[in-house]
Amino acid sequence: MFHQLSGKNVLILFHNDLRVMDNATLSKAAKLSRDGRLLLVYASSLMDILDNQNSQAAYHYDTMGVARQQFLQESLADLNTSLELLGNKLLHLHKTPTSPNTFMQLNELIEAQQVTDICVSQTADYYQNQIYVRLQNKHPQIRWHIETTATLFDELPLDDLPKSFTQFRKKIEADYDLLHAAQDIAICATPERLAPIPESLVDRCEYEYFFKAGEDNAQAISQQKQQSSNFKGGESNGLNHLKSYFNSDAPSTYKITRNALDEWTHSTKFSAWLANGSLSVNTILNRLRRYERDVIANDSTYWIWFELLRREYFYWYAVTHQQKLFWFKGIGQHTPSTQLDQKKLEQWRNGDTAYPIVNACMHQLKATGYMSNRGRQLVASCFIHELGLDWRYGATYFEQHLIDYDVASNWGNWQYLAGVGADPRGCRQFNLDKQTQQYDPNGKFIHQWQGVLKQDS
Ligand SMILES: Cc1cc2nc3c(=O)[nH]c(=O)nc-3n(C[C@H](O)[C@H](O)[C@H](O)COP(=O)(O)OP(=O)(O)OC[C@H]3O[C@@H](n4cnc5c(N)ncnc54)[C@H](O)[C@@H]3O)c2cc1C
Missing domain, CATH: 3.40.50.620 (HUPs)
Structure with missing residues (x-):
């Protein structure tokens, strides 16, 4: 005892x-x-x-x-x-x-x-x-x-949360432009030593809750062999990725490349480490500031800050709206006309729809746990508009599979696309043919992720 x-x-x-x-x-x-x-x-x-x-x-x-x-x-x-x-x-x-x-x-x-x-x-x-x-x-x-x-600000630095991200960003940039502030953000020092664990546990060297690699899921993982992925969890891997990203030219072209469907360097890929807190947003922002000082400051480097602010917006959106983040009608007054259809839901989940680009993205998600931002917008738009499904089932499937799952960014973005969230213009529908032409003109992505189904399906 x-x-x-x-x-x-x-x-x-x-x-x-x-x-x-x-x-x-x-x-x-x-x-x-x-x-x-x-x-x-x-x-x-x-x-x-x-x-x-x-x-x-x-x-x-x-x-x-x-x-x-x-x-x-x-x-x-x-x-x-x-x-x-x-x-x-x-x-x-x-x-x-x-x-x-x-x-x-x-x-x-x-x-x-x-x-x-x-x-x-x-x-x-x-x-x-x-x-x-x-x-x-x-x-x-x-x-x-x-x-x-988890955030750049300890509390919402405004009296109220603006109704849209654009209004939020403008207000923040006017008063709290951390990208261009004189000083870096203060980083909390790592303790040099931690107090020990209680003796009663140390004595129980077989204590069943001492962390052991793979204890929760070893079986599941070994049963379903993973595609090799660049995403390796943990702070050390996150810091290595941060270093190699900012040691490359990728940040200087981010705004031009960020909508690509599949290339590792075309967007920052910080999301997975950010989502479970292996990387701190302060550390990322300070590194971005250094890149601007030492290498180049342009539209692309600014846009990385812009997207980090979008993340911040959704965080405070979730804090502000609480359970409404999960409500069918979101933060609005009107219940959408979409509904659950189990067969269509399965087709979407399995990448078995009439839309090759959507199928490819869904196969990629299941195999790797990641999907580009463009891909997420397209599959969500298809889910809501083409298939007429209740957006909450789509959000939940993302929650289950995304390695960068983040409650605020996920449910907030789904609400936005379903027209029940932070979008004064109502819901967003993407033209899937046009988007395919634009983002996968040679069909490389669709081919890689087997988006075209066999004739009989
Ligand atoms: C339907 C839908 C669901 C999503 N679910 C999640 C989620 O669960 N977790 C998550 O982290 N992001 C989510 N996003 C946002 C975005 O798709 C991912 O953050 C991004 O694709 C991650 O890749 P990246 O790190 O290379 O992003 P980059 O383009 O390099 O962006 C840099 C960082 O900015 C932030 N960011 C970028 N876009 C957004 C955005 N639209 N909303 C909020 N933050 C953003 C992320 O932290 C990202 O790591 C979702 C978007 C949609 C449309």
Whole structure:
């Protein structure tokens, strides 16, 4: 049994902040636990306890896609390595045959280890916040510390969230132009050393929740061999990618190439590391500023900042609208006329529609967990307009498979395209033939991802 020392027993509940560099939550926990003990926890499947209302349960998906699982596992493994170098290690609460409820596991850990303080990162994820509320209610004596790790701003820097991204961007650029500010954004120092894990756990070297690579999903991944992918999860890989991207010429042509369907260097590919917090947006922005100083500042480098601001907009959009992010009518007043049709839904998911470009994108998504921004717009437009389907099922399928799944960017963009979100002009329909001509004139992408179906299908 753990005997309480004079110091605090601090627990970090990691979520989308899987890094040690520029992680204000880790820094805060390191300070609080200086004379005490520190528990570093990642808990899978916590949302299972939230009745039926969360997106996964409501629109039918049981498990994460294989590519997404794999990216997450790589990210956790890398985090664990970094934490071990700092003198602690990651605990990964996950379902086991004898203990299928990770929320209960977490509560047991909190009680057994007499946790005094919990540190988490601020999140726009409504359901994750519901988990925090439940924990707070269950353990009212514990002190909570919430830090900013995912965004450029600690809070919405405007009185209200503007109705469109354009209005938001203009206001931000007028008052908070971080791209051209005199100083770099301050980066939170990585702790030199972390307080140890409680003795009672150290003594149990077979403790079942010490992180082990692949424990959640080894079987699933080995059953469905992954396409080799440039996306390798984890902070070290994210930082390597950041370095090689800004050591190349790609940033100087980003605005011209960003709509391409498949080339690695044609867009930044930061999204997957940003989404689970392996890379901090502050670090990316500082590197972009350096590129502008040392190499070139042009429309393309500006446009990277522009897109990071779009990400920021959707974050504050999700914070502002809470559950409405998942409502069929979104933030609007009118329920769309689209509906669920299981057969069409399956055709779309399997890349088995009458639209080769859509099929190719959907095959790419299933195989790699990634799809370009252009691809996402086209398949979503097809889903809503050509197939007449309820947009929430499309968003949920993306949630299941995207390695860069981010609650705010995903559900916010789907709402936008469905005409129930942040778009004063109403819904967006793309002409799929024209788009194919423009973005895949020689059919290379469609061929590569087998978008043309056999005659009998
Ligand atoms: C229907 C739909 C669903 C989407 N779901 C997600 C999602 O779950 N997670 C996610 O990160 N992005 C999502 N996006 C946004 C965008 O498609 C991806 O961020 C982008 O394709 C990732 O590739 P990249 O990093 O090379 O982007 P780049 O073009 O290099 O952009 C740089 C960064 O800016 C941000 N960004 C770019 N475009 C957008 C955008 N439209 N909305 C918000 N942020 C943006 C991303 O963080 C991205 O990494 C979605 C877009 C659509 C149309």
